[in-house]
Amino acid sequence: MTTFVSIPGxxxxxxxxxAEGRAWLSALPGLINSRFERWHLSLxxxxxxxxxxxHGAIVIPVLYNGARSVxxxxxxHPEALVERHALxxxxxxxxxxxxxxxxxxxxxxxxxxxAVSCLHSAPxxxxxxxxxxxxxxxxIEPDERPEWQDFEHIxxxxxxxxxxLPAEWDRLGQPFPRWLLEAALEVCQTRGAVGRRAGKDVxxxxxxxxxxxxxxxxxxxxxxxxxxxAIDPQPMIGEAEFAVAPIxxxxxxxxxxxxxxxxxxxxxxxxxxxxxxxxEAAREWGLVREVENALWYAGRPRHEGDLARSMxxxxxxxxxxxxxxxxxxxxxxxxxxxxx
Numbered sequence: 001m002t003t004f005v006s007i008p009g010x011x012x013x014x015x016x017x018x019a020e021g022r023a024w025l026s027a028l029p030g031l032i033n034s035r036f037e038r039w040h041l042s043l044x045x046x047x048x049x050x051x052x053x054x055h056g057a058i059v060i061p062v063l064y065n066g067a068r069s070v071x072x073x074x075x076x077h078p079e080a081l082v083e084r085h086a087l088x089x090x091x092x093x094x095x096x097x098x099x100x101x102x103x104x105x106x107x108x109x110x111x112x113x114x115a116v117s118c119l120h121s122a123p124x125x126x127x128x129x130x131x132x133x134x135x136x137x138x139x140i141e142p143d144e145r146p147e148w149q150d151f152e153h154i155x156x157x158x159x160x161x162x163x164x165l166p167a168e169w170d171r172l173g174q175p176f177p178r179w180l181l182e183a184a185l186e187v188c189q190t191r192g193a194v195g196r197r198a199g200k201d202v203x204x205x206x207x208x209x210x211x212x213x214x215x216x217x218x219x220x221x222x223x224x225x226x227x228x229x230a231i232d233p234q235p236m237i238g239e240a241e242f243a244v245a246p247i248x249x250x251x252x253x254x255x256x257x258x259x260x261x262x263x264x265x266x267x268x269x270x271x272x273x274x275x276x277x278x279x280e281a282a283r284e285w286g287l288v289r290e291v292e293n294a295l296w297y298a299g300r301p302r303h304e305g306d307l308a309r310s311m312x313x314x315x316x317x318x319x320x321x322x323x324x325x326x327x328x329x330x331x332x333x334x335x336x337x338x339x340x
Contacts (some may be wrong), residue, residue, distance in 0.1 A: 007025065011058060042063040055104075060073075079235070088291035110231075112230065132274025203235055205230050249312055260329070265316070265317070
């Protein structure tokens with residue numbers, strides 16, 4: 001039996017821009033049907049309702065062995081290819097539970113969560129405590145299980161950035177001051193594979209921002225008492241402090257209006273402490289990750305606001321906030337592309 005599921009418009013718009021994306025969109029209806037047949041899924045959407053979509057995947061509410069679940073099919077990219085390994089290693093502790101997966105199609109059957117109640121709307125002190133608890137649960141150490149073999153190492157990525165960031169900075173016309181680039185390169189040198197002298201390797205959720213933390217279904221408890229888990233991990237191996245950065249470039253408008261720079265540094269310290277992490281290492285990784293983000297935005301049209309936000313966060317973490325940028329509370333949230 002053919003199952004018809006409409007493809008969300010934002011997902012179609014995003015992947016219609018390249019030949020590879022259009023090929024994936026064209027194959028997606030067939031992939032959905034094959035997964036429904038293989039896993040004996042039943043569609044659990046209200047008539048006329050659209051499935052959910054993230055930046056790089058469609059998420060369809062289904063019934064799997066009678067349980068409310070979701071079918072997630074991701075556009076094949078490096079993070080999606082290893083997501084199932086991370087979820088298998090976590091086994092539902094701190095992260096969404098995976099029931100089944102197919103490597104060839106980047107498809108997974110996952111437990112269904114409360115998709116409208118992410119941590120983004122929680123008071124920051126409560127969000128901090130939930131986030132810190134999840135990081136502690138997710139920071140498992142490598143063992144003999146084969147899934148560990150396919151993850152990239154954060155320190156090795158830092159070594160590559162040592163070469164790639166200066167080349168991109170030059171290619172893009174030096175979009176920010178040289179000293180900010182050098183601050184990021186210093187982190188790469190001291191925390192990369194060659195300069196690293198300490199640090200424990202764990203499995204790291206590299207995109208652990210507020211909207212990637214959802215509560216379980218049927219949670220009527222207050223926010224501070226609800227049971228939350230993480231989704232969309234973008235997993236790597238390395239220092240857990242690498243995970244702090246997305247908390248810093250999201251919800252900037254919640255920072256103090258009188259001293260947002262100081263408030264950002266305090267947030268870095270507070271969230272690190274809640275997770276039992278080294279706040280200085282978290283600040284350093286946040287700096288280099290935002291410099292890398294800034295260069296990505298600088299090379300793409302209609303991302304001027306994102307570029308400004310990344311430069312503000314990176315320079316603030318470096319201790320020298322750049323002049324000429326919009327005020328902190330005028331910076332856009334990630335994902336809001338300019339219409340100009």
